Amino acid sequence: MTPRSRISILIADDHFIVRSGLVAVIQSEPDLLVVAQASDGAQAAELYARHQPDVALLDLRMPIKNGNDAIELIRRDFPQARILVLTAYSGDEDIHRALEAGARGYVLKSSTGDGLIPAIRAVAAGDHWIPQDVASRLAVRSAYEALTQREIEVLREIASGRANKEIAQHLAISEHTVKDHLKNILGKLQVAGRTEAVTAAVRRGIIEIGPVVK
Amino acid sequence: MTPRSRISILIADDHFIVRSGLVAVIQSEPDLLVVAQASDGAQAAELYARHQPDVALLDLRMPIKNGNDAIELIRRDFPQARILVLTAYSGDEDIHRALEAGARGYVLKSSTGDGLIPAIRAVAAGDHWIPQDVASRLAVRSAYEALTQREIEVLREIASGRANKEIAQHLAISEHTVKDHLKNILGKLQVAGRTEAVTAAVRRGIIEIGPVVK
């Protein structure tokens, strides 16, 4: 197989080391070419518009704009964009949102070049690429109902350690309403209490607990 | 400067892409040489013993044995081992434990080669390498009292969403005792409730919320 022109690739990841690794792995394939590198979501969208690569390889967790934001930004201007998500590990919610936003494929960072390279080629060819284990987790996720925006807001307040009364003040609603939202949250996540709700939500990628250091 | 022999390096990280990046960045320096690669903590200790490199570059979050376990394993047999920790982001507790276990340096994954390479050379030379921001966070941490092993156990139970009564049964202690531990935890972490205790502990790297996917 001798392709006329190489597959052009944009990579986006906030870690220099990871970008270096991606370049090293990708450049070892003669038909693949990294044409741009971004270190955050906003830059990724900008560089996509400038280079319009065949494939964009995006990390989900990035500063400024995260991967999902970047996908939406890109797809707004280039609906046919072929986007492959590359992430370390991630809850079902992340995966679901990425695919809903228009990602064509999903690869775990733990995968070797044997997992990554075929994924790039598949997405470049217009196909989809979802590993078996990721696909099966999506099936599990659909068993849970999605939280509404307001419920996620309340959940974030809960994660901050605020009491219902405080949350009510923050969101300018009554404590009764906070409790109602909480009831819905507990039901949808199928958990027993607010603390478990927070850990379950973090696990599934619905909310994040920011690290002290980035 | 023309070194007689190159600095030999062991790298350990569970992500293939990151290992590739490290190799690419390190091999571009003529006086540095990657002599072994490990994908988990146990393997890191094993390969250290076999190759006895000048520097071991370890990620903290790895399967089987984490970075801190690996540091202890290595330092038990090779107390003079020169270990450099490389991590994506991490709570103060992680950093503190790593340095206590005998790491000589600490580098963030977001740093470029300009941050990594000098760190490797410094540690290889027997020096220490702690970035300014990391050092300042350590000062902050020392304001908090460390949790005891038992308190961490209780905290993990709390993070699982269990009620005090359930925790008492699990740990075979009375509910009163659970409440006592909780009181101590809240005091030490300087937080108001159990939910905030969990998020604060996760932020500081005291406990982890395992992701759905690895």
Place this chain on the structure above:
DNA sequence: GCAAACATCCCTCTTTCGAGGGGAAAGAGT
């Protein structure tokens, strides 16, 4: 040897949670 830290147990009392009901208004989709 003795103080300090640890882990365990006990009690009271107030506040907060969360399950159980109920309902109403606005907007989106059919």
Place this chain on the structure above:
DNA sequence: ACTCTTTCCCCTCGAAAGAGGGATGTTTGC
């Protein structure tokens, strides 16, 4: 038009949480 979802409000009540006290045995450090 009608239904469904979302967001908001209200009520009661038992259980859980957490602040406040005090106490004992055991290890660990100095």
